[in-house]
Structure formats: structure tokens, C-alpha cells
Amino acid sequence: MTRLTFAAVALAALAPAAPLLAQEGDWPTFNGNLAAQKYSPATQITPENVGDLELAWEFETGDVSDGSGELPTSVWSATPILANDTLYLGTPFYRVFALDPGTGEVRWSYNTDSTLEALTQPALKSRGVTYWEAETPVEGEPCQKRVYMGTMDSELHALDADTGELCTDFGDDGILLVNKWNDVNAEWPLSLLQPPTAYGDQLFVGWAGADWEYSVASPGTVFAIDARTGERNWQVDFIPREIRDRTGTANVWASMSVDEERGILYLPVSSPSPNYYGGMRTEPIELATSVTAVDTETGEIIWSRQLVHHDIWDYDTGSAPTLVDLQVNGETVPALVQSTKQSMLYVLNRETGEPIFDYEERPVPASDIEGEEAAPTQPFFMTPPPSHDFESYPEMSTLANLVSFGQCADMIDGMRYEGLFTPPSLEGTIVYPGTAGGMQWGGGALDPETNRYYVNTSKVVQTLTLIPREEYDELQGGSGNEQGLYPQIGSPYGFRLLNWVTDNGLPCWKPPYGTLLAYDLKTGEMLWEVPLGRSKKWGFFGPAGWGSPNIGAPVITAGGVLFIGSTMDARVHAIDPRDGTELWSDHVEAPSVANPAVYTYEGRQYVAFVAGGNTILSPEVGDQIAVYALPLDDD
Amino acid sequence: MSRTIAIVLMAGGALVALALCIYLYFEPLSGVSDTPAPLLTGFGALCILIVTFILARLTHGGWRVLLIILTALALILSAVAAVFMMHAEVAIALVVSAAGFLFLLAYQQTHRQESRA
Numbered sequence: 001m002t003r004l005t006f007a008a009v010a011l012a013a014l015a016p017a018a019p020l021l022a023q024e025g026d027w028p029t030f031n032g033n034l035a036a037q038k039y040s041p042a043t044q045i046t047p048e049n050v051g052d053l054e055l056a057w058e059f060e061t062g063d064v065s066d067g068s069g070e071l072p073t074s075v076w077s078a079t080p081i082l083a084n085d086t087l088y089l090g091t092p093f094y095r096v097f098a099l100d101p102g103t104g105e106v107r108w109s110y111n112t113d114s115t116l117e118a119l120t121q122p123a124l125k126s127r128g129v130t131y132w133e134a135e136t137p138v139e140g141e142p143c144q145k146r147v148y149m150g151t152m153d154s155e156l157h158a159l160d161a162d163t164g165e166l167c168t169d170f171g172d173d174g175i176l177l178v179n180k181w182n183d184v185n186a187e188w189p190l191s192l193l194q195p196p197t198a199y200g201d202q203l204f205v206g207w208a209g210a211d212w213e214y215s216v217a218s219p220g221t222v223f224a225i226d227a228r229t230g231e232r233n234w235q236v237d238f239i240p241r242e243i244r245d246r247t248g249t250a251n252v253w254a255s256m257s258v259d260e261e262r263g264i265l266y267l268p269v270s271s272p273s274p275n276y277y278g279g280m281r282t283e284p285i286e287l288a289t290s291v292t293a294v295d296t297e298t299g300e301i302i303w304s305r306q307l308v309h310h311d312i313w314d315y316d317t318g319s320a321p322t323l324v325d326l327q328v329n330g331e332t333v334p335a336l337v338q339s340t341k342q343s344m345l346y347v348l349n350r351e352t353g354e355p356i357f358d359y360e361e362r363p364v365p366a367s368d369i370e371g372e373e374a375a376p377t378q379p380f381f382m383t384p385p386p387s388h389d390f391e392s393y394p395e396m397s398t399l400a401n402l403v404s405f406g407q408c409a410d411m412i413d414g415m416r417y418e419g420l421f422t423p424p425s426l427e428g429t430i431v432y433p434g435t436a437g438g439m440q441w442g443g444g445a446l447d448p449e450t451n452r453y454y455v456n457t458s459k460v461v462q463t464l465t466l467i468p469r470e471e472y473d474e475l476q477g478g479s480g481n482e483q484g485l486y487p488q489i490g491s492p493y494g495f496r497l498l499n500w501v502t503d504n505g506l507p508c509w510k511p512p513y514g515t516l517l518a519y520d521l522k523t524g525e526m527l528w529e530v531p532l533g534r535s536k537k538w539g540f541f542g543p544a545g546w547g548s549p550n551i552g553a554p555v556i557t558a559g560g561v562l563f564i565g566s567t568m569d570a571r572v573h574a575i576d577p578r579d580g581t582e583l584w585s586d587h588v589e590a591p592s593v594a595n596p597a598v599y600t601y602e603g604r605q606y607v608a609f610v611a612g613g614n615t616i617l618s619p620e621v622g623d624q625i626a627v628y629a630l631p632l633d634d635d
Numbered sequence: 636m637s638r639t640i641a642i643v644l645m646a647g648g649a650l651v652a653l654a655l656c657i658y659l660y661f662e663p664l665s666g667v668s669d670t671p672a673p674l675l676t677g678f679g680a681l682c683i684l685i686v687t688f689i690l691a692r693l694t695h696g697g698w699r700v701l702l703i704i705l706t707a708l709a710l711i712l713s714a715v716a717a718v719f720m721m722h723a724e725v726a727i728a729l730v731v732s733a734a735g736f737l738f739l740l741a742y743q744q745t746h747r748q749e750s751r752a
Contacts, residue, residue, distance in 0.1 A: 534721075538670055538671040538672055539666075539667035539670025539671055539672025539673060539720060540672050540716070540719040540720060541719055541720070541721045569666065569721075570666050571666070587664050587665065587666045588664065589663050589664060620669070622663075624663075
């Protein structure tokens with residue numbers, strides 16, 4: 001763990017306690033507010049009337065591809081942004097739409113004309129746009145309010161939020177090529193799929209790469225750039241300079257959070273490359289797979305806590321930490337909660353990085369791969385309770401094994417499994433939680449009034465097999481798809497990563513496949529866990545009790561309703577946060593694998609879901625935004 | 636219950652189920668569009684529709700028994716498929732068709748007994 005204790009203590013002494021609530025009505029950032037709480041103070045929709053919700057309007061962008069034509073598949077996970085009395089949307093074809101929040105009518109649109117090639121990802125992806133406005137706008141001047149759209153090929157476009165015109169004072173005539181700072185091991189462009197985080201007059205920019213592709217790759221960086229000019233103010237690096245010839249990434253590809261009172265930026269840092277072999281990077285990389293706090297003005301690291309030592313499981317820290325002021329024994333404790341793929345929740349003091357609850361470093365299995373040096377211990381945070389069992393994976397489904405004529409048993413025969421953090425192996429390792437989570441990039445939602453935290457999780461079993469280079473090259477020359485063969489070029493091993501499912505797509509393990517959980521962060525207790533959504537195959541749905549693997553996150557409102565899409569069944573749900581009961585649901589065009597947005601416009605509360613799909617969950621893709629509200633008569 | 640009403644119920648239920656399945660296959664917001672589920676269920680409904688008219692004319696013989704068994708099977712499987720498709724309206728249409736099927740069998744049984752008498 002890296003700690004600059006003096007800086008942390010100094011900041012703590014200066015910091016006033018302040019509420020971390022979203023501005024009434026708007027949803028101006030990816031997570032609703034910079035504290036990443038996904039909380040709306042709106043109260044119009046309640047558990048009593050949510051059953052009356054109706055589709056207020058919908059809009060289809062046209063930017064969708066199922067991969068059957070010339071274009072790669074699209075994955076659209078954009079959170080709609082409500083600011084400036086306008087709803088802003090970025091699409092996976094890297095276009096921006098400004099819509100009337102009450103009707104969905106297009107006010108303006110902008111096309112980045114980005115290349116529509118899957119340069120770093122298996123699909124065209126976007127999680128939307130960033131909104132920024134000047135604290136002291138100059139009357140009559142354009143671009144005092146801006147919308148930023150990133151692209152797969154590393155361009156960041158700055159647009160006037162009122163007109164959609166490029167802000168020519170930013171970058172080169174309105175476009176900043178972030179890839180110009182990609183000057184070490186540049187195997188691919190720094191893809192700007194996650195919208196930057198705007199705070200003050202700065203944008204904090206992370207990027208996505210392809211750490212399954214190359215062993216040596218661009219070392220992880222986050223750039224702080226001037227929101228007006230695009231000039232780089234500072235950057236923070238996560239890979240030590242002396243080992244950059246042997247590894248890379250440990251980047252920030254997910255959203256970030258900001259403590260506005262303390263001026264601290266919290267970064268979820270991913271694992272280093274290559275994903276599943278660490279023999280070339282055996283030195284400690286302390287900032288990798290961590291939560292790292294940096295000073296927003298200087299980029300100086302205040303503290304960092306590593307969540308997985310020597311990560312060889314791709315357990316990227318993949319969501320913005322949620323900031324919460326915990327009331328513990330009558331005292332206010334500034335904290336953050338980090339949900340993770342490995343299904344642990346890390347509740348830390350956000351001034352120091354120290355755990356709020358007890359944790360322990362437990363011995364974990366050793367690697368039997370030549371050259372690999374798996375960490376002898378890993379940190380286990382058991383309070384709040386993790387969403388997955390760490391001692392065993394779910395039992396095999398007898399039915400699935402029978403109908404697959406024993407394929408389920410054959411798939412894991414002879415594979416290695418000794419609990420969480422069993423290292424990758426040549427004979428194959430059972431991985432649970434799977435490398436896609438656990439809790440995914442959406443993170444959780446926090447009710448700041450009750451300090452209750454809600455988060456969805458997938459319960460997916462995977463198998464991971466390292467394949468010696470020569471053998472891999474005989475199997476196939478290049479990179480496979482997202483769930484198959486991957487080369488880790490430059491390392492002695494490629495790998496095969498598979499879900500433990502039959503050839504017909506039946507899961508080999510017993511349900512549930514995905515759940516929604518509620519925690520009381522004051523005590524660290526799990527309050528309830530319920531199956532979320534329904535699994536779906538060939539158009540047939542599994543029973544409600546089985547749940548569904550899920551991607552995306554919930555949002556919570558002061559009205560006492562939790563909204564979430566996320567599930568394979570392409571339904572959007574309203575849940576009672578008291579006990580997890582489903583209060584309402586509706587079909588949308590494709591799985592809504594984005595965080596919903598809740599906003600109030602002209603006195604009416606709306607809930608917006610983007611239904612874009614993700615082929616990891618289901619083959620259905622979409623281009624729909626579905627916006628719900630109570631009937632006007634009931635308002 | 637007249638023979639005509641039985642046939643109308645059986646064929647009508649199957650026809651409605653078939654139409655619904657076609658609609659669901661093409662409706663993007665049905666939750667099952669572009670998937671095999673409505674096609675398979677619709678195919679079942681189509682088979683029931685065709686069989687209705689064959690069964691109405693067959694009053695005896697081994698083929699009739701085989702057809703009755705296959706029809707019952709198609710009705711059950713299609714209705715179960717509709718339930719797992721999460722579209723109760725298709726299942727209800729198939730239940731109506733099943734009712735017509737049972738009425739038709741009852742009518743034919745009664746009619747045969749009367750003929751023998």
C-alpha cells in the first residue's frame with residue numbers, strides 16, 4: 001500500500017464535513033453526482049405509485065449493429081446526462097444527441113465521424129458523454145457549457161452544449177487527440193469509452209485498452225486536462241518506469257469519483273498486463289488493482305490501497321468508489337465503498353485509505369506455472385459480507401450435466417480449484433467469481449439518508465486455461481473473441497477463458513445466476529439478497545428464482561424506489577429497497593446494461609433507461625432510450 | 636357443444652396463438668423478437684391449426700389415435716413454451732385451443748356411441 005500519510009492527515013484536518021447529494025432535478029454526471037452515489041432526491045415516484053409508471057417517450061438513435069454486417073457489434077452502456085435542461089446521449093457510433101427531456105425531440109446532434117472499427121475492444125462501445133459548465137460564464141460567449149464525447153480512436157470532442165458546435169478553443173479546433181500522450185509501448189490507441197470526469201475546470205481522463213492482447217502495453221495513466229483548452233495539467237502513472245518494458249495497463253477504464261470538499265479524486269485502477277500471467281512482472285506494482293486517491297490540483301498520490309496483490313485474474317477495480325459519510329457511534333466518518341469483480345466490498349476511510357472494518361491477509365494457493373510467483377497472501381475483507389462464497393463454487397447442475405451427456409463434468413475434470421485466488425494453470429483453473437464479476441463497472445447505489453448501499457452481482461463460473469505459446473500458435477494465429485482464446489503476445493502463454501456452460505449454452509452450475517444485494521454500511525451487515533431478473537436463452541426465460549447475470553447498476557431515489565435494468569431478460573425493474581421486492585417492470589429493446597438516470601424536468605420525475613445490450617449477456621443489441629414517468633393525471 | 640363450436644375454438648385458439656407468435660417475433664419490444672422461442676411456439680400452433688381440420692374429419696382408426704396423442708403433445712409443449720416465453724396471452728390462446736380439442740373429442744365420442752346405438 002502506498003500512503004502519503006502526512007498529506008492525508010493534513011487534508012483531513014482541513015476538510016469540513018458536507019453532504020454529498022445530487023443537485024435537485026438534474027443527473028449531471030455518469031453516476032448522478034461526483035460522489036458516485038447514484039442517488040436522486042426526487043420523491044414523486046414512490047413504492048405506492050410506481051406500478052402506474054408508463055413510457056413517457058422513447059427514442060431510437062439508429063446507432064446499432066448486431067455484427068452481422070460490415071460493422072462490429074455495438075455495446076451501448078451510456079448513462080443519459082440531464083443538465084442545462086437538456087438530455088445528452090453519446091452512442092456507440094460516437095455520435096451525440098441533445099434531446100428534449102420531456103418529449104425526446106432532438107434539439108441537435110453531432111457526429112464525431114470516428115472510425116467504426118473495434119480497435120481495442122471486441123465491439124463498438126460507449127458509456128456516453130460528460131457535461132461541464134464554467135463557474136463564471138462569460139455572457140454571450142459560446143462554449144460556456146460543454147459536452148465532451150470520447151471515441152475508440154482516442155479523440156475527445158468538445159461541443160457547445162447549447163448548439164452542438166465544436167468549441168474551437170479546445171484541442172485542435174475542438175478535438176483533442178489524447179493518443180498523442182500514448183508514448184510508451186503504444187500497441188493500440190487509448191480508447192475513450194468511459195466519459196471523463198469533470199470537476200472544477202478540469203477533466204479527468206482514463207482510457208481502455210486490450211490487456212488480454214499484449215504483454216507489454218501502454219502503462220496506465222490518468223490525464224487531468226483543462227476543460228477549456230484541452231491542455232494537460234498533470235498525469236498520474238500507475239506502472240513504475242523501470243518495469244514498463246515488461247508490462248503495461250493498470251489503467252483506469254471505469255468512472256471516477258471526487259470528494260468536492262476535500263479536492264480528492266478517487267481512481268479505480270485495473271490490473272496490469274498481461275491479464276493472466278505475471279511471470280514477467282513479479283515485482284510489486286503497488287498501484288495496480290487498487291483504489292488510489294490523488295489530489296485534484298496536482299495529481300499527487302495521497303494514498304492507495306491495493307485490493308489484489310500481483311493480480312493474475314483480471315480482477316480490475318472496475319467502478320467508481322462511492323463516497324459516503326458514515327454515522328458510526330455518533331461520529332461522522334468520511335468513507336468510500338468500493339465494489340469489485342471479486343465480490344468483496346471494501347469500505348475505507350477516504351481520507352487515509354484505512355479499512356473501516358477489520359480485514360485480514362490470508363494465505364492463498366501458490367502457482368505451479370514456471371516463472372510465475374503468485375502472491376502468498378491476499379487481503380480478505382469479510383465485512384460487509386461478500387456476495388460470493390470464497391471456499392467453493394456453486395454445485396454442478398445435474399440437469400445440465402444430463403442433457404449435455406456429461407459435458408459439464410468433462411469441462412472441469414482435472415481442473416484446479418482451491419478457493420478464491422487459485423492461480424491460472426495449464427490443466428485449467430475454475431474461476432469464481434468470474435473475471436467479468438462479481439460486481440461490475442456500474443458499481444452500487446447509496447442512499448445517503450440511511451447509509452444503505454445497493455449493488456447487483458453476477459454469479460458466473462468460468463474456466464481459465466493457460467496454453468503454452470507454441471501450442472497456442474498452432475491453435476490459432478491471432479486473438480479470439482471475448483470469451484475464447486487470447487494471445488497475451490510477448491508472454492510464454494496464451495489463454496482460453498470460457499464460461500462453464502454447455503455447447504447449447506446451458507449453465508453448468510446451480511442458480512441463482514445473478515442477485516441484487518442491500519447492505520447497511522453503518523454496521524457492515526447484509527440486509528437482503530434477492531435474485532435479479534430472469535435468464536434467457538433462445539427467447540425462453542428461466543424461473544424468477546434463478547436470477548440473471550447482469551451488467552449495469554442500480555439507482556436509488558429519495559422517494560424510496562430503486563431502479564435497475566442490467567438483466568438478460570431485457571426488462572427494466574423498480575425494486576422496493578426495504579426488502580428487494582419487485583414493484584414494477586417493463587420490456588425494453590435489449591438488455592439495459594447502462595446505469596439508469598433519474599431526473600425532474602418541468603415538475604415531472606422521469607426515469608431513463610438506455611437499452612443497448614451487451615453480447616456478453618445476450619445477443620440482443622439495441623439503440624433505444626426508454627423514459628418512464630407517472631401519468632400526467634397522477635402527478 | 637356442437638362440432639362446429641369445438642372446431643372454431645380449437646382452430647381459433649391456434650390461429651390467435653400463431654398470429655401472436657408472428658407478432659412477437661417481429662415486435663422489437665416483445666422481449667422475444669428474433670429468437671427461436673416464438674418460431675417454435677408458432678410452429679406448434681400452426682400444426683394444431685392444420686390438425687384441427689384433419690381431426691374433424693377422422694372419426695375412427697389407428698391414425699386418429701396417433702393424431703390425438705400428437706395433438707395433445709403439441710398443445711402441452713406449445714403452452715409450456717408460451718409460459719416460458721413469458722407471454723401469457725399465447726398460453727391462454729392455446730388453452731382455448733385445448734378446450735376446443737377436448738370438446739371435439741367429446742363430440743366425436745358421443746356421436747360414435749349414438750351411431751352404434
